[in-house]
Amino acid sequence: MNIDMIRAAATRLNGHARATPLLNSPFLDDIAGRRVWIKPECLQHTGSFKFRGALSALSALDDATRSAGVIAFSSGNHAQGVALAAQMHGVPAVIVMPSDAPSLKIENTKALGAEVVLYERGSGNRDAIGAQLAEERGLTLIKPFDEPQVIAGQGTTGLEIAEQAAAVGVVAADVIVCCGGGGFTSGIALALEAEAPGLRVRPAEPDGFDDVTRSLRSGTIECNTAVSGNICDAIITPQPGDLTFPIMHRLCGPGLVVSEDEALYAMAQAFLRLKLVAEPGGAVALAAALCRQDQIEGDDVIVTISGGNVDPDLFQRALDTLE
């Protein structure tokens, strides 16, 4: 896992993934007490950064392997990313989703051309279903984060941040990244190590699901006690990855932890000041910049908005905080 893999992924993604802009607002600067620069991956294809990693992984396969098709386990953003990447390559994608996944997400994944196979959550047969399908059809598993080509794809966001930060004169700042398993965080950290060493990545997580923050503190992989029950579901995973954690441990600053209410507040500010739709998990980095000023140093801070796939009802809860 190195910078050359990220640069190679950028070449493969060029013209297919979207180069998202770097945004700002004087109103957010006022709240944060420093300049806030926003990298809105909610504007990426399928509404999250996950498309970068999925397309990177698919495009790195050899033709014969890829044409047999791919398989992924996901009820959310990774599902849509893999589905669209497979559609672009004209190869089959099977997405194994829990039967209680939101119907809109199931429909979206199907609309992007994927075959959706449902399983009963808790019955424990998810991996068995996946393994059987993979073997029968010769499908290649695309893991959501602990996979070098996926990390390389997410890291292309970091290459863009390095260039865009330099263009606005920012050479030293914390870069707060919404963090689940650590694919996005470690990919960006590797890219910045090479391209903008004054920019230091810090993971942001929801309160109670701060496995990466605790792992960075202890120096060893720590688990969450729960894996559901938070509106930031898109970035909740049991623990950091075996590949991603050593990278984060080497390169990242301390984690930042925010509450659900702070994530909703950040979503409302993104609506009001950036005209962007952020999902709760996608808003935790902005929430950290706005609500944890005393844990951040410097005149500038860069934050990712990792995704925007949020149901209208939950978005309304964020808007309610404005009244």
Add this chain to the structure above:
Amino acid sequence: MNIDMIRAAATRLNGHARATPLLNSPFLDDIAGRRVWIKPECLQHTGSFKFRGALSALSALDDATRSAGVIAFSSGNHAQGVALAAQMHGVPAVIVMPSDAPSLKIENTKALGAEVVLYERGSGNRDAIGAQLAEERGLTLIKPFDEPQVIAGQGTTGLEIAEQAAAVGVVAADVIVCCGGGGFTSGIALALEAEAPGLRVRPAEPDGFDDVTRSLRSGTIECNTAVSGNICDAIITPQPGDLTFPIMHRLCGPGLVVSEDEALYAMAQAFLRLKLVAEPGGAVALAAALCRQDQIEGDDVIVTISGGNVDPDLFQRALDTLE
């Protein structure tokens, strides 16, 4: 009024106005029956294209004139555009607003450093107040659309569209523009005439406030019978401008008219598929692409989202259409 003024405005705006991306979604393509390309000026500074025209006009003034300050009449997007442009230049801005303007818009305009002078709507003294202030303080009036340097600034959007459309291989298409007084529409039309003659601008307007559509049809300036009472308030003006109408008449295709419900539907689709916040008036062009397929020709259509300054309550009405 010519392309050289637009190119000169682009040079002045470079590094200050935001070059907005060109977005798309396969889900919107399916609804529209053709590829839909979105130019999201809701992502522009102050949340609308108006900042381009305001900064163009201010930066075109000579130093002595500009340092005395500027004045504008607006309760909305033009107010914020002029306020930020003046703040960037470090010169005073006075914005004359109706006393019943939404308090958030008044606060935002003040927060951008402008002095807000309120008047009673309907009392008819708005122009007198403005004229007196302008004379006393030597302020220069920045008109919202019927002003060459404002049109030139809005036209810079057209330069970007020409380049971005070519990059995705689109050389012939309708470009639907959210249309009020016609500054945005005529500016983009002039830019495309020079840079991408296969792209034809068509204004989009709300039902009942279709002065430009009727004027284009009759060949002479027609008025609206009402100037309020529609959620698309940001793009409602009494009639097309004396400068903008001849340009639109020479260059634009027929207007497209949509209902309030169709504007809300387009806002909901922008939320769902683009992760963008559009205001009702800013969504009429997308609404036309999605709901007036039979009045559009070709495999591609380009639409502007002209702004995203919408109150949470009204945004909720749009989200309600998804249920």
